[in-house]
Amino acid sequence: MQAPEGQAAGHPRQGVAQGGAAGTVLQVRAAADGRGPAGGPVPPTLWYKDAILYELHVRTFFDGNGDGTGDFRGLTARLDYLQDLGVTALWLLPFYPSPLADDGYDVADYTAVHPAYGTLGDFKRFLAEAHRRGLRVIIDLVLNHTSRQHRWFQRARRARPGSPWRNFYVWSETPDRYRGVRVIFPDYEEGNWTWDPVAQAYYWHRFYAHQPDLNYENPLVRRAMLRVADFWLRLGVDGFRLDALSYLYEAEGTTCAGLPATHDFVREFRAHVESRYGERVLLAEANEPPAELARYLQGDECHMAFHFPLMPRLFLALAREEARPLEQVLRDAPAIAPACQWAVFLRNHDELSLEMVTPEERAALLDAYAPDPQARVNLGIRRRLAPLLGNDRRRIELAYGLLFSLPGTPVIYYGDEIGMGDNIYLPDRHAVRTPMQWSGGRNAGFSPANPQRLCAPVVVDPAYHYEAVNVEAQLASPDSLLNWMRRLIAVRKGLPALGRGSLELVEADNPRVLAFIRRHGDLAVLVVANLSRYVQGVRLGLGPYRGAIPADAFGGSALPPVGEEPYFLTLGPHGFYWFVLRRPPAGL
Ligand SMILES: OC[C@H]1O[C@H](O[C@H]2O[C@H](CO)[C@@H](O)[C@H](O)[C@H]2O)[C@H](O)[C@@H](O)[C@@H]1O
Numbered sequence: 037m038q039a040p041e042g043q044a045a046g047h048p049r050q051g052v053a054q055g056g057a058a059g060t061v062l063q064v065r066a067a068a069d070g071r072g073p074a075g076g077p078v079p080p081t082l083w084y085k086d087a088i089l090y091e092l093h094v095r096t097f098f099d100g101n102g103d104g105t106g107d108f109r110g111l112t113a114r115l116d117y118l119q120d121l122g123v124t125a126l127w128l129l130p131f132y133p134s135p136l137a138d139d140g141y142d143v144a145d146y147t148a149v150h151p152a153y154g155t156l157g158d159f160k161r162f163l164a165e166a167h168r169r170g171l172r173v174i175i176d177l178v179l180n181h182t183s184r185q186h187r188w189f190q191r192a193r194r195a196r197p198g199s200p201w202r203n204f205y206v207w208s209e210t211p212d213r214y215r216g217v218r219v220i221f222p223d224y225e226e227g228n229w230t231w232d233p234v235a236q237a238y239y240w241h242r243f244y245a246h247q248p249d250l251n252y253e254n255p256l257v258r259r260a261m262l263r264v265a266d267f268w269l270r271l272g273v274d275g276f277r278l279d280a281l282s283y284l285y286e287a288e289g290t291t292c293a294g295l296p297a298t299h300d301f302v303r304e305f306r307a308h309v310e311s312r313y314g315e316r317v318l319l320a321e322a323n324e325p326p327a328e329l330a331r332y333l334q335g336d337e338c339h340m341a342f343h344f345p346l347m348p349r350l351f352l353a354l355a356r357e358e359a360r361p362l363e364q365v366l367r368d369a370p371a372i373a374p375a376c377q378w379a380v381f382l383r384n385h386d387e388l389s390l391e392m393v394t395p396e397e398r399a400a401l402l403d404a405y406a407p408d409p410q411a412r413v414n415l416g417i418r419r420r421l422a423p424l425l426g427n428d429r430r431r432i433e434l435a436y437g438l439l440f441s442l443p444g445t446p447v448i449y450y451g452d453e454i455g456m457g458d459n460i461y462l463p464d465r466h467a468v469r470t471p472m473q474w475s476g477g478r479n480a481g482f483s484p485a486n487p488q489r490l491c492a493p494v495v496v497d498p499a500y501h502y503e504a505v506n507v508e509a510q511l512a513s514p515d516s517l518l519n520w521m522r523r524l525i526a527v528r529k530g531l532p533a534l535g536r537g538s539l540e541l542v543e544a545d546n547p548r549v550l551a552f553i554r555r556h557g558d559l560a561v562l563v564v565a566n567l568s569r570y571v572q573g574v575r576l577g578l579g580p581y582r583g584a585i586p587a588d589a590f591g592g593s594a595l596p597p598v599g600e601e602p603y604f605l606t607l608g609p610h611g612f613y614w615f616v617l618r619r620p621p622a623g624l
């Protein structure tokens with residue numbers, strides 16, 4: 037066991053920030069063609085294992101031209117903030133031309149930038165500036181469907197039935213195929229087929245009716261999407277979040293999710309990307325049960341996948357004030373390849389998805405977190421983190437303390453680092469997509485525009501009003517949530533075991549306390565969390581670590597060494613500890 041090391045993996049572009057320009061050019065080129073300086077392959081860095089991911093929407097982050105809508109110029113101007121926060125990679129929601137009927141997940145053109153967000157030139161400048169700061173950029177790639185406005189659909193609906201152009205989408209003469217397949221947006225859609233009067237046929241859609249599914253049986257579709265990937269990879273993006281990945285293929289008599297043909301295509305996609313561009317990351321958004329999810333993480337498909345089954349169990353553990361829901365999901369975690377990694381999250385731009393829990397668990401979660409029906413949408417809850425946790429600073433810190441120490445790469449949703457509120461009176465999931473709150477000034481410092489022109493209203497709920505909850509105020513307050521998050525991120529970066537380590541659940545004699553050890557090489561980190569609102573004592577079975585000295589990862593103070601007896605600890609309400617288990621000095 038040893039003291040925390042520095043971050044293990046280097047960013048191929050970190051040379052820009054740290055070193056000379058010549059080295060930078062060489063390394064960028066090496067990464068672009070997948071070859072090392074001597075012509076050999078570039079060894080993988082597995083950088084995503086040490087990453088801290090930050091999810092944001094260009095539209096609502098910062099308005100750079102004063103027209104009321106966020107844009108790439110604005111985002112570029114706020115990169116220093118993100119660098120100071122300590123995050124290492126950004127995930128951008130779709131920013132392509134789109135009618136915005138699903139906030140950009142209805143893509144009308146895959147290889148351009150929505151004019152409201154700027155130009156391709158603005159995107160390139162943003163990317164260069166992000167890389168200059170050592171920030172990687174992952175963009176959302178919506179493989180499964182397009183907007184009805186996409187020229188592919190406009191062409192398909194007019195093309196001869198059975199022709200390759202027509203077959204860009206999935207058509208049927210009746211709405212009876214794939215009967216019983218779940219509707220993902222039940223609050224808005226009654227089925228997965230919609231009649232198209234131009235085509236005189238029904239087309240298949242897993243999401244809104246305005247989002248026809250592409251037909252991956254058609255080799256032209258597969259090729260077209262590889263070309264789209266090439267376009268952005270050549271510009272230098274570091275990877276893709278692959279939206280709605282489960283639904284690429286359909287087959288009669290199945291759930292039309294995670295089919296073998298879908299996995300075949302993901303393998304083809306991965307091989308294509310890796311052979312041409314080296315280590316770029318594929319992050320699967322597949323809302324599937326653990327065993328199904330793990331199929332994306334066997335080493336030849338995606339590098340990461342969102343841990344949809346873990347997230348609601350973390351909220352369940354907090355609601356029930358007991359460790360069991362988390363212990364269970366951790367115990368049942370399926371094996372993934374050593375180079376793969378979970379992406380763990382508390383909240384994102386969608387509703388808090390309750391698709392991966394039992395009906396009883398769902399009922400308990402709705403009761404605890406969304407007693408107001410206005411906060412519910414489809415199968416989930418459209419609230420941000422702070423309102424979900426009653427704006428209780430201790431519970432928010434505990435949730436983050438767990439998120440940042442459980443196996444996986446943590447993902448922060450923009451604004452949750454300052455405890456932003458939401459607006460459940462906005463439609464659909466716009467409740468959680470309001471403008472970032474930068475200051476207490478006009479429009480929360482998001483835009484100088486006429487407030488009536490804003491792309492979305494700023495939060496004025498009395499408990500979360502932007503005049504009180506904003507970046508400027510929190511930067512000035514040493515004890516703010518934002519400053520606490522900066523410390524949490526910095527400490528996590530010093531403990532590579534939290535990104536890369538194994539997981540050992542520790543026996544605890546108190547059901548309200550979760551304890552586990554993350555171990556990587558010589559570094560072992562003991563995490564202990566009190567899920568209850570009251571003080572708790574716990575005895576931990578730390579037998580194999582006898583003699584080790586637990587040292588607080590935040591303050592450094594050392595506790596008595598682990599002895600023969602179970603290790604006794606007291607935790608305050610919702611308290612949590614990260615202890616580095618140090619080897620005792622020689623001679624003791
Ligand atoms: O592009 C369509 C949708 O794709 C993602 O949806 C995912 O979110 C759903 C909940 O809103 C979830 O139930 C589903 O399983 C996911 O694929 C994307 O994140 C959505 O914003 C988008 O509407």
Ligand SMILES: [Ca+2]
Binds near residue numbers: 101105
């Ligand atoms: Ca703008």
